[in-house]
Amino acid sequence: EARHLPTVDAAGPGRYDQRLGVRDAMREEFERLLGWFASSGGSDAPTFGPGRADAVGPLAELFRTVDGQLSGGPIFAYFELLSYTDAQAEKSMMDDLARDESWEDSWWHRSWHPFAADGAGQLLVVDERDGRVIEFLHDDECRQVLAETLGAYAADIASRLEGGALVYDAGVGVISPDELANYRAQQAARPLRSASEGAHPTAGLLIVLTMLFGWVAIGIALELGDTIVPIGALVVGVATALVLSWMGWIKSL
Helix, strand or coil: CCCCCCCCCCCCCCCEECCCEECCCHHHHHHHHHHHHHHHCCCCCCEEEECCCCCCCCCHHHHHHEEEEEECCCCECCEEECCHHHHHHHHHHHHHHHHHCCCCCCCCCCCEEEEEECCCCCEEEEECCCCCEEEECCCCCCCCEEECCHHHHHHHHHHHHHHCCCEEECCCEEECHHHHHHHHHHHHHCCCCCCCCCCCCCHHHHHHHHHHHHHHHHHHHHHHCCCHHHHHHHHHHHHHHHHHHHHHHHHCC
């Protein structure tokens, strides 16, 4: 179930510098956010790559602070922090698609720089023209502005985590307590099935017998010097086994 991303109305910390990218409080706010995960995220807290001293571009300060997620659940709702290399690859791919498909600037603008992704085509980007954080949806024309700066966005998430308005769960990432409770209730309400429940009772035996029959037929045919019969027997045997396996799988759903 999709979650709505929180927005930050005030500009907050992280004044934007067009020449150098988002600077000022951005580094300290991201360090604050990463510090919360390190101290309060628990044993399954996400881990992060060390900053890249060679990072360049509008998001250089971000990637000099942290080089993406190494493990754990999403830290921006359902978005994970990209590495410097992956962010550049996403940027290049999207720019190429925009050019090849003649996308309008309102769909994808070359001034947008990805820093987080959900793995299914959605991105969080920073607009290098004004520093705003924007949510890009690959199948929706809506382009919601989440914060006026990347520093403000990190500060808001850190404040919500520190105040308990957001929590971290390794399975779903950063989420509100109510949404996490609903998610766990839905998971608990699902019927539990054992690995063998619903399986076709004779599927395994029939598969074995079918394969044995196929190999016996092959052996007889080889003794008789026939090359067509063994191939046909093998095909029939494998097909029968696959059908029986499929029947058992359907029953187990």
